[in-house]
Amino acid sequence: MADASESATIPITVDFSGGLEMLFDNKRRHSISLPATDVGGKPANIAFLIDHLCRNLMKDPRAELFVFDGHIRPGILVLVNDADWELEGEEAYEIQPRDNILFVSTLHGG
Amino acid sequence: MAPALCCNCKTERALIKRPKNHAKLCKACFITIFEDEVHHTINSSQLFHPGEKVAIGASGGKDSTVLASVLKTLNERHGYGLELVLLSIDEGIKGYRDDSLETVKRNAVQYDMPLKVVGYDELYGWTMDQVVETIGKKGNCTYCGVFRRQALDRGAKMLGIKHVVTGHNADDVAETVLMNLLRGDLARLSRSTSIVTGDSRSEVKRSKPLKYSYEKEIVLYAHHKKLDYFSTECIYSPEAFRGSARGLIKQLERVRPTAILDIVRSGEDMARLVPGESPSSCACKGQKSAVVPSLEDDIGGCASQNGRTPGGEMAAMDKQLRENETHEAVEVDVARAISENKAGGEKEKALPIRSSHGTSRGPTRQVLGNCKRCGYMSSQEICQACMLLEGLNKNRAQIQI
Numbered sequence: 001m002a003d004a005s006e007s008a009t010i011p012i013t014v015d016f017s018g019g020l021e022m023l024f025d026n027k028r029r030h031s032i033s034l035p036a037t038d039v040g041g042k043p044a045n046i047a048f049l050i051d052h053l054c055r056n057l058m059k060d061p062r063a064e065l066f067v068f069d070g071h072i073r074p075g076i077l078v079l080v081n082d083a084d085w086e087l088e089g090e091e092a093y094e095i096q097p098r099d100n101i102l103f104v105s106t107l108h109g110g
Numbered sequence: 111m112a113p114a115l116c117c118n119c120k121t122e123r124a125l126i127k128r129p130k131n132h133a134k135l136c137k138a139c140f141i142t143i144f145e146d147e148v149h150h151t152i153n154s155s156q157l158f159h160p161g162e163k164v165a166i167g168a169s170g171g172k173d174s175t176v177l178a179s180v181l182k183t184l185n186e187r188h189g190y191g192l193e194l195v196l197l198s199i200d201e202g203i204k205g206y207r208d209d210s211l212e213t214v215k216r217n218a219v220q221y222d223m224p225l226k227v228v229g230y231d232e233l234y235g236w237t238m239d240q241v242v243e244t245i246g247k248k249g250n251c252t253y254c255g256v257f258r259r260q261a262l263d264r265g266a267k268m269l270g271i272k273h274v275v276t277g278h279n280a281d282d283v284a285e286t287v288l289m290n291l292l293r294g295d296l297a298r299l300s301r302s303t304s305i306v307t308g309d310s311r312s313e314v315k316r317s318k319p320l321k322y323s324y325e326k327e328i329v330l331y332a333h334h335k336k337l338d339y340f341s342t343e344c345i346y347s348p349e350a351f352r353g354s355a356r357g358l359i360k361q362l363e364r365v366r367p368t369a370i371l372d373i374v375r376s377g378e379d380m381a382r383l384v385p386g387e388s389p390s391s392c393a394c395k396g397q398k399s400a401v402v403p404s405l406e407d408d409i410g411g412c413a414s415q416n417g418r419t420p421g422g423e424m425a426a427m428d429k430q431l432r433e434n435e436t437h438e439a440v441e442v443d444v445a446r447a448i449s450e451n452k453a454g455g456e457k458e459k460a461l462p463i464r465s466s467h468g469t470s471r472g473p474t475r476q477v478l479g480n481c482k483r484c485g486y487m488s489s490q491e492i493c494q495a496c497m498l499l500e501g502l503n504k505n506r507a508q509i510q511i
Contacts, residue, residue: 018172018329019341075360077329083125084330087114087134106281106329107360108341109171 009033010044012099014053019108020076023060030057034095046078047071047091049101066103075107118143125334129324129367137334144331148319149184155305157317158273160191165271167262168196168217168225170210173277175217175339176328177320181275182221195269196221199261200229201254202237206345213340220338228265230257234499238346244505247346253502254346256494260486263314271314278318281325281359284370287377289355300381303374312487324370326363 014030021028038048050072054063067073071091078085079102080093095101114124114134122136135143152158166181168174178196185192198214200207211227218225231237234257242250266274283303290299301307308315320328332339362369480486481493488494 017333017341019343073360074357074364077326079125079333082137082334083113083123084127086127087124102333104329104333105341106172106325107356108343109169 008036010036010095010097010099012095012097012101014049014057015100015102016104017102018076018105020066020103020105023058023062023066024053025059032057043094045091045095046080046085046093046101049095050091072103073107075105077104077106078102079104126327126330129326129363130371132367140327141331141334144323144327145180145183145187148180148323149188151305151322152184152190152319155317157275157306157319158190158192161193162191162273163193163195163269163271165195165197165226165262165266165269165274166223167274167276168198168214169277170198170213170217170340171277172329172332172337172339172341173279173282173320173325175213175277175337176332177275177277178217178221178223179335179337180331181319182223194221194223195271196223196225197262197265197269197271197274198225198227199258199265200227200231201258202230202239203345204239206342210340210342213338216338226265226269228261228268230261233257233261233264234495236499236502241502242346244502250346253498256498260493260495262316263312263486266314273315273317275317275319277320277328279320279323279325279328280370280374281356281363283318283321283377284373285355285359287373287380288359292355296380296384299377300384303377303381308487322371322374 011031011033014032015028016024016030017028024030034044034049034052036044038044042048044052050067054067058066065073066076072078078090080088081100082102085093116122116124116136116139117134118139119136122138124134125137126135126140127133128135128140158164164181166174166178168178178194181192181194184190185194196214196218198211200211214225214227217223229237238250238254238257241253245253262274262276266272286302287299290296290302305319305321306315306317331337359370359373478487478489479491481488481496482491483496484493486493486495490497492500
């Protein structure tokens with residue numbers, strides 16, 4: 001029997017704004033089920049989420065508009081339940097059930 | 111990690127970490143402090159006078175939407191006595207400007223401000239779609255930038271307004287400082303740092319009340335106040351050079367958030383060394399802010415991006431910055447020595463300025479006149495817009511033949 005934790009997922013909502021919607025099906029809000037752990041068995045954190053979004057949710061081939069050198073592109077703000085991710089440990093923040101993660105770009109014009 | 115408390119009210123949960131000083135603030139304190147700082151900039155630079163009619167250059171984007179919201183709030187809170195109007199430019203680009211103009215129309219209702227839209231077609235007889243059809247995508251940003259610069263002034267004149275405010279933020283100013291530094295254009299660098307542009311000869315004064323506001327905080331302000339704004343990207347080629355400067359600024363901010371305001375301040379300090387130019391920094395000493403002729407600077411000032419620089423350069427710059435910090439103690443002494451020297455009566459000497467073409471023809475102070483065709487402020491006989499239009503109209507004539 002498979003270990004239950006292997007297939008366990010965390011339900012979260014992910015929002016995109018400031019122009020990032022266009023990379024994700026022109027939709028602002030996505031409800032997703034995030035694997036609870038990464039391949040190494042570590043609890044899912046924001047770094048893992050970003051990778052997961054690039055692989056599974058992004059509809060646009062221009063991943064470089066979202067990530068740069070393997071990290072979130074500078075100029076894109078990340079809010080964890082409305083708080084700046086810099087207050088929450090940035091990439092290392094461990095995702096909790098029903099978290100809302102917002103990615104908002106400051107890079108686009110008006 | 112236990113949630114951090116706001117360092118201001120010490121009761122609410124902190125949601126914002128300020129790039130300029132790392133202060134952790136809750137939503138309410140952040141909004142108040144952001145507004146207070148813009149008020150301080152307006153006050154100390156004496157930007158407005160009671161009863162003044164002011165046009166807000168409104169694109170529907172984050173910066174101008176935040177500017178409109180903050181000015182409305184401050185105008186009511188502090189009794190500025192301003193008459194605020196939204197002024198939008200329609201470049202005539204289908205599928206780009208339509209949606210953002212809809213946003214501005216909603217803003218006009220939300221903020222209870224009159225809205226005026228002026229189009230390139232009525233001003234110049236050309237929409238940008240027609241320009242691109244004629245000259246192609248390459249170089250079209252030059253046309254758009256030159257046309258936009260005049261369009262805001264002309265729109266303001268139609269409304270009988272002598273002051274246009276724009277949503278340029280600290281990141282924009284830092285980016286322009288960096289670009290002019292890379293071009294070796296110190297004269298333009300000095301003008302770009304000034305909070306007010308346009309002189310007594312030009313009929314319309316320009317200012318940027320958000321000059322010291324971080325783009326990050328502008329976006330967070332819009333987010334937490336749930337402002338209605340629209341993000342878009344021009345469908346024609348984004349300007350590559352400005353894009354790389356922007357990319358560099360954002361990467362610098364990641365490594366050292368204070369870098370953005372530091373670049374703005376460095377730009378202001380360098381401006382003081384330029385002969386004949388004396389732009390204001392935040393004029394806290396209470397002197398009247400200097401007004402600097404703007405001519406037709408910010409060409410292609412649309413916020414296009416896509417700039418990238420290799421990570422290695424950034425690492426080197428970071429290392430350099432850290433080394434600089436260790437040298438700060440030494441610099442403080444030098445600064446003190448210089449200021450003591452000044453107090454001793456020695457006059458501040460201006461540095462000789464090299465022109466961007468490498469010849470040493472001295473300070474590049476431009477002489478202002480008016481365009482012989484349209485009357486717009488220009489350092490040439492014929493202004494840039496009229497030159498560009500002449501080329502375009504010749505092309506149209508050929509096509510029609």
